[in-house]
Amino acid sequence: xxxxxxxxxxxxxxxxxxxxxxxxxxxxxxxxxxxxxxxxxxxxxxxxxxxxxxxxxxxxxxxxxxxxxxxxxxxxxxxxxxxxxxxxxxxxxxxxxxxxxxxxxxxxxxxxxxxxxxxxxxxxxxxxxxxxxxxxxxxxxxxxxxxxxxxxxxxxxxxxxxxxxxxxxxxxxxxxxxxxxxxxxxxxxxxxxxxxxxxxxxxxxxxxxxxxxxxxxxxxxxxxxxxxxxxxxxxxxxxxxxxxxxxxxxx
Ligand SMILES: [Zn+2]
Numbered sequence: 275x276x277x278x279x280x281x282x283x284x285x286x287x288x289x290x291x292x293x294x295x296x297x298x299x300x301x302x303x304x305x306x307x308x309x310x311x312x313x314x315x316x317x318x319x320x321x322x323x324x325x326x327x328x329x330x331x332x333x334x335x336x337x338x339x340x341x342x343x344x345x346x347x348x349x350x351x352x353x354x355x356x357x358x359x360x361x362x363x364x365x366x367x368x369x370x371x372x373x374x375x376x377x378x379x380x381x382x383x384x385x386x387x388x389x390x391x392x393x394x395x396x397x398x399x400x401x402x403x404x405x406x407x408x409x410x411x412x413x414x415x416x417x418x419x420x421x422x423x424x425x426x427x428x429x430x431x432x433x434x435x436x437x438x439x440x441x442x443x444x445x446x447x448x449x450x451x452x453x454x455x456x457x458x459x460x461x462x463x464x465x466x467x468x469x470x471x472x473x474x475x476x477x478x479x480x481x482x483x484x485x486x487x488x489x490x491x492x493x494x495x496x497x498x499x500x501x502x503x504x505x506x507x508x509x510x511x512x513x514x515x516x517x518x519x520x521x522x523x524x525x
Pocket of ligand 1: 446
């Protein structure tokens with residue numbers, strides 16, 4: 275065998291192995307149920323966990339999520355898809371399904387599969403931080419699940435490519451708006467932002483309160499439709515400027 279043919283075989287073998295690995299991973303993310311021994315379903319929503327949980331508490335979480343999705347803007351709440359939430363407590367399992375999103379609390383690989391949430395106390399509707407203390411209200415487990423499923427509602431409504439091209443503040447802000455059941459206190463969040471609260475600085479807080487504020491401001495106060503907003507291409511800077519102009523002057 276010539277060196278060239280040998281090299282070609284090695285390259286083809288590597289390519290084949292990489293393809294098998296990618297297909298296996300996609301299959302795992304699309305059908306991860308065997309990794310989660312505990313499950314409860316209610317209507318179109320399903321909750322899975324790698325640890326036991328109280329069935330009634332699980333159903334209450336699902337009812338909470340459904341209530342949030344039912345209040346999503348028209349065109350989004352009509353989505354009747356089946357959604358699966360996988361609560362992932364064990365560290366090896368979390369590393370496996372979160373892939374490069376290791377620092378995230380939740381991840382959604384739409385349109386491939388379900389949504390994954392990091393370690394949580396389902397019985398108390400809480401997501402747990404790395405030190406096992408609960409994330410404070412209003413960011414409950416139902417809220418996180420609503421956020422991740424919200425990404426699917428957005429993607430299904432505007433298309434996967436348009437969703438992928440959205441500015442991060444619109445994509446995350448709209449998902450958070452859906453997660454909150456559309457109930458966002460724009461004035462309180464605007465005051466918090468003006469006073470420099472860490473929570474309203476995504477870079478320092480790691481959360482999306484600012485993006486949620488901007489989306490809620492444009493939808494609820496400026497009366498944009500969600501479709502207008504998501505097609506606008508408005509940058510974060512432009513949205514912040516628009517919010518600042520609407521705020522009354524003064525401290
Ligand atoms: Zn998100």
